[in-house]
Amino acid sequence: MIDKASSSPKIAVGDIRDGASIMIGGFGTAGMPDELIEGLIAGGARNLTIISNNAGNGETGVAALIKEGRVSKIVCSFPRQSDSHHFDAAYRAGQIELELVPQGNLAARIQAAGAGLGAIFTPTGFGTLLAEGKETRRINDRDYVMEYPIHADFALIKALKGDRWGNLVYRKTARNFGPIMAMAARTTIAQVEELVPLGALDPEVVVTPGIFVQRVVRITHVAAAEARLGEAT
Template identity: 80%
Template sequence: MIDKSIRQVEAAVADIHDGASVMIGGFGTAGMPDDLVEALLASGARDLTIVNNNAGNGERGVAALIREGRVRKIICSFPRQSDSHHFDAAYRAGEIELELVPQGNLAARIQAAGAGLGAIFTPTGFGTLLAEGKETRRINGRDYVLELPIYADFALIKAHRGDRWGNLVYSKTARNFGPIMASAAKITIAQVNEIVSLGALDPEVIVTPGIFVRRVVEITSKPVVAA
């Protein structure tokens, strides 16, 4: 019997090792798998390469990993914003490496990894510092830059609902990078609001098939404590 459900969030991330590359879904805080990231932080894993849309918000998620010195390198498209102070401090101190990737290229390179492509040509970045040292080619009268796929050892993503086979559906824009990251990592771990019985998910609306998912952990709503 295939059962990818995991009861404890800590157990779901227990094999993320020092030096691992980890994709983390989310667009800002939308779709960010906060509980998985908190468990990763508690695990003590360090020297990580993180692939995310940005470099963290405030004190949680990717920002917390950077604050605690767990991130060696970050690959992202939007590293600086009003609440990215932990990244700013680490970068200025030379404590973290940044690979800046335009957002469309970031998505395309992750998709290329999931599709098994060796590389892609994209017009974005041609003629800029981002194209330095990379192969370029003119195709049908337009200039392109060769970009390599982005793979990862692990992907941490958030979905709305899942089943024990790992099939996932998302909530509106919280989907963002989740599906493509799931296809580009060796091990994908999904936190969901609810694990439902087999057959409860309409096959026509499943976005991420279970073949791309190794573990699913249900995160129930946390109780609100009165002041």
């Protein structure tokens, strides 16, 4: 019987070791797998490379990882906003490396990894510092930059519902990078608000098929609060 359900976030991410590359879904706080990140912090892994849309908000999610000194490099499109103070401090102190990738290129490079492509050509970045040292090509009277796919050891994503096979559906804009990251990582771990029986999800609305998901863990606000209370007692 295939059952990909994990009993807790900490167990679900328990094999993530020092030096791993991790894709983390989310657009700002929308779709951020906060509980999986909390489990990752509890596990103690360091020297991580994080691939995410931005470099964290406030005190939770990616920001919490950076605050704890667990991230050595981040690949993202939007590293600074008003509440990205932990990234800002770490970057100014020379404690974290930044690879800046335009948002469309970030999505396209992750998609390319999931599709098994060797490289893509994109017009974004041509003629700028981001294109320095990269192959360029003129195609149909337009200039392009060659970019390589972005792969990762793990992807941590958040969905609305899932089943024990790992089929996932998302809630509105919380979907964002989750589906393409699930296809580009060797191991995808999804947190869901509801774990439903097999057959409860209409195949027509499943966004991420279970073949791309290796683990799924149910998280609700109540369950998360109980877990934190249990760890504290």
